[in-house]
Amino acid sequence: MMKDMIERYIYAVVRRLPEQSQEEIKNELRSNIYDMLQENPTDQQIEAALLELGSPRDLAVKYQPKERFVVSPRYYDDYLYTLKIVAIIFALISVASGLIEAVFTPITSDLFEKIVEIIASIFANAFQSLFTSFALVTLVFWIIEQVNLKKGSCEWKIADLPELPKPNTLKISRTEVILEIIFGTVFSVIWIMILSQYHEMIGYYVEGELIETFFNPMYLPTYVVLFIISLGVSLFVSALKLIKGQYTPGIAIAYTIYEVLNAVLVISFLTIPDLIRPEFFTAISLDSGVAADVIASGVQTGFTVLTVFIAIATTIGLISTWVKMIRFEKRTISLKK
Amino acid sequence: MIDANVIENLLVELRRGTQILAVLSQLTTTQYGYSLLQTLESKNIGIEAGTLYPLLRRLESQGLLQSEWDTQEARPRKYYQLSEDGKELFQRLKKEWTKIQNEMKAVLGENE
Numbered sequence: 001m002m003k004d005m006i007e008r009y010i011y012a013v014v015r016r017l018p019e020q021s022q023e024e025i026k027n028e029l030r031s032n033i034y035d036m037l038q039e040n041p042t043d044q045q046i047e048a049a050l051l052e053l054g055s056p057r058d059l060a061v062k063y064q065p066k067e068r069f070v071v072s073p074r075y076y077d078d079y080l081y082t083l084k085i086v087a088i089i090f091a092l093i094s095v096a097s098g099l100i101e102a103v104f105t106p107i108t109s110d111l112f113e114k115i116v117e118i119i120a121s122i123f124a125n126a127f128q129s130l131f132t133s134f135a136l137v138t139l140v141f142w143i144i145e146q147v148n149l150k151k152g153s154c155e156w157k158i159a160d161l162p163e164l165p166k167p168n169t170l171k172i173s174r175t176e177v178i179l180e181i182i183f184g185t186v187f188s189v190i191w192i193m194i195l196s197q198y199h200e201m202i203g204y205y206v207e208g209e210l211i212e213t214f215f216n217p218m219y220l221p222t223y224v225v226l227f228i229i230s231l232g233v234s235l236f237v238s239a240l241k242l243i244k245g246q247y248t249p250g251i252a253i254a255y256t257i258y259e260v261l262n263a264v265l266v267i268s269f270l271t272i273p274d275l276i277r278p279e280f281f282t283a284i285s286l287d288s289g290v291a292a293d294v295i296a297s298g299v300q301t302g303f304t305v306l307t308v309f310i311a312i313a314t315t316i317g318l319i320s321t322w323v324k325m326i327r328f329e330k331r332t333i334s335l336k337k
Numbered sequence: 338m339i340d341a342n343v344i345e346n347l348l349v350e351l352r353r354g355t356q357i358l359a360v361l362s363q364l365t366t367t368q369y370g371y372s373l374l375q376t377l378e379s380k381n382i383g384i385e386a387g388t389l390y391p392l393l394r395r396l397e398s399q400g401l402l403q404s405e406w407d408t409q410e411a412r413p414r415k416y417y418q419l420s421e422d423g424k425e426l427f428q429r430l431k432k433e434w435t436k437i438q439n440e441m442k443a444v445l446g447e448n449e
Contacts, residue, residue, distance in 0.1 A: 025394070027406075028370070031414050032390055035371030054387035062391035065398070 005046055006033055012056035017063055025063060071141045083137045085178060090133040092186045094125035097193060162245065172241045172251075181238045188231040196224045204283050212283040216274050223269055230265055233258050252325050256318055263314040270303045356384050358434060360392060361419065361427045364402060369414040393417055401426055 010029045014022045036049045053059060071079045102118040194202070199220055203213035237258045240251055269275070276299060278292070285292035359382045363373055370390055377384055396402045401423035407414050419427060 027413065028390065028394070028415055031412060032370045032386070034412055035369065035414070036386065052386055053390075054385070059387050059391065062388065063394065065395075 005043070005050065006030070009033075009050050009053075009056060013060045013063070016057070016060035021063075069145055070138065072145055075141055075144065079137065079141045082141075083134065085181060086133045086137050087130055088182050089185050090129040091126045092182065093189050094129040095122050096186055096190050098122035098125050100190065100193065100198060162243070163248070171246050172244070174242065174245070177238050177241045181235065184234055184238070185231065188227065188234075192224055192227050192231070195220050195227065204280055206287065212277065212280045214276060214280050216272075216277050219269075219272055219275065223265075226265055230258075230262050234262070247321065247325055247328075249325070252321060255321065259314050259318055263310055266310055267307045270307050352383075355434075356382070356388070357392070357396070358427075358430050359384070360389070360396070361401070361423065361430065364417055364419045364423070365427075367405075367416040367418045369407075369416050373417070396423070 010026055010033075013029060014026050017025060033049060033053070036052070037045055041049075098118065098121055102114075102121075195215075199215045199217065200213050201210070202215065204211045237251075237254050240254060244251055276296070278296075281292040281296045281299075284290070284295055288295075359377060359380075360373070363376050368376065370393060373393075374384070374386055374389055377389075393402065393404075397404055397417065401420060402417045403420045403423075404415050404417045407416055
């Protein structure tokens with residue numbers, strides 16, 4: 001009985017330690033514990049000695065050669081911050097993709113049943129994606145931790161310090177950027193999903209039956225890749241904004257390049273001459289009696305208006321950013337004088 | 338009123354560095370874990386068993402102590418003693434300690 005208690009204590013400590021040191025520490029502990037006791041000790045005396053040594057968990061920690069972390073306090077803030085953003089993005093994407101799927105699956109059973117089904121599947125998706133994001137972010141930070149442990153990274157350069165936000169400057173609002181990241185990502189992903197997986201479901205329907213599809217599938221794979229790249233670049237620019245916290249010339253340039261490229265991408269997509277299948281117009285024309293080329297030119301006009309609108313919106317956004325920048329630079333220069 | 342935990346933590350922090358010096362000072366002759374604990378206790382150096390034993394192991398892995406299992410007696414015991422490196426380091430720490438004592442005296446004296 002008494003030996004049992006001691007051996008159980010020793011086991012409780014040693015099993016948490018690296019295998020190669022277990023045997024030695026086991027012997028040390030046993031010898032030390034028996035030294036603390038008299039000959040033929042009572043159970044109470046053994047108990048007192050073990051209590052004096054402290055909880056096996058704490059003792060094992062003291063025997064560990066190094067402190068170990070999944071995410072150390074140094075990175076914990078960044079970890080929580082990243083986790084929040086990633087979790088929100090993942091949850092929104094899963095909800096959105098659940099909705100898209102629901103929209104594109106034909107209603108077979110009772111409508112009420114279907115709604116319940118959709119809500120249940122959205123919750124299940126969101127829940128699952130929260131766990132996935134948690135696992136992914138934790139894994140990434142764990143890897144960072146391990147890499148830094150090897151490097152022994154206490155090194156830092158003065159250049160790494162963030163610039164001080166200048167007084168009454170163009171501070172970039174963090175919340176704004178985070179919202180931008182979240183909604184930008186969610187909408188891009190939905191758009192990319194539609195183009196890559198659901199494009200065959202967009203088209204002309206008569207009484208729930210697909211007559212003709214809308215998009216000419218020939219161009220879609222290329223544009224899916226381009227839109228993914230554009231999403232990547234926009235995330236990069238947003239990350240820059242978050243890190244810098246204010247509009248510097250570098251950020252303004254990166255932002256400009258991204259905005260221009262993105263506008264070019266969207267406009268070039270909208271202006272592909274045969275983006276829309278002619279069969280689509282023919283099908284509508286057959287049913288409505290309106291000539292196919294009239295419908296086609298109507299859609300074309302709509303796209304042109306959209307194109308102009310995008311071009312103007314992008315230009316206005318860019319000009320206002322640059323004007324603010326330049327005005328501010330002038331002011332700081334004159335303040336310095 | 339200061340939180341009792343805060344006081345306790347500060348006292349532990351203050352003592353931590355000196356504990357190693359105390360342990361090293363008693364290992365110019367061979368000692369096993371429990372005898373060392375008792376020696377320290379008899380000299381009013383408070384150190385917990387659960388702190389001392391892992392500390393001995395750490396100092397040994399740093400090459401400051403050398404150890405040997407004595408299997409002659411009824412129960413085997415591990416005996417520790419300062420290694421050559423350990424002796425050298427102990428002398429350095431002792432000097433440092435004297436320096437700290439003087440510096441602290443100068444600093445604390447100002448407040449009296």
